[in-house]
Amino acid sequence: MPLLFSYGTLQQENVQLATFGRRLEGTADWLVGFRRTLFEIADREVIRTSGKTHHPMATFTGEPADQIAGTVFEITQSELEQADRYETDPAYRRIGTRLLSGREAWVYADARVAAKTGELKPT
Numbered sequence: 024m025p026l027l028f029s030y031g032t033l034q035q036e037n038v039q040l041a042t043f044g045r046r047l048e049g050t051a052d053w054l055v056g057f058r059r060t061l062f063e064i065a066d067r068e069v070i071r072t073s074g075k076t077h078h079p080m081a082t083f084t085g086e087p088a089d090q091i092a093g094t095v096f097e098i099t100q101s102e103l104e105q106a107d108r109y110e111t112d113p114a115y116r117r118i119g120t121r122l123l124s125g126r127e128a129w130v131y132a133d134a135r136v137a138a139k140t141g142e143l144k145p146t
Contacts (some may be wrong), residue, residue, distance in 0.1 A: 025103045026128035027074070028054055031079035033106065038094075041072045042109045044103050049094035053123035054107065054130060056109035057081040058089045062133075066111055083136040095128050103129065 029049075032038045037049050062080040064070055069078075081091055100105070107117060116134035121127050 024097050024099060026092055027094050027098050027103060027106060028095045028122060028128040028130040029135075030054060030059060030081060030091045030130075032075065033096075033109070034094050038073055038109070042097070042105050047096040047098065049096040051094065052080055052094060052095045052126065054091040054120065055087055055123050056083060056085050057131050057132065058084050059091045060083075060133070062112075062114055064112060069109065069111065072109070081132040083132060088104060091121065095122060095124075095126060104143055105113065115118060119143055 027033070033042070033047075036046055039045065056131075058081075059081050060080050061077045064073075064076055064078050070076055070099050110117065110131045114134055117129050117132040118132050119127060120132075
């Protein structure tokens, strides 16, 4: 089953229920080599679901000291596709990454710098 790392609105129960139809269980982990910024969301449906006009965004720095705390969820392939439909803004791109724990997971990151990460393909 795919792992999905969330550092933002996908951790919210209301977003999980609207996106996946269930509450996700996860464990704490850290995204290494990224810093957290804010991004203004234009999609009205995403704003309605999250209740927020600005969402966090992971921006790649490559610096090991830059880390973002979040939660890693085990989800189904179908749920990963549902997450893709939620994360519709072209500023975000789903990439594979290795977390501080060593686990490989998908994460939605800043599309402008996502290609610099040497993307992994999580198992």
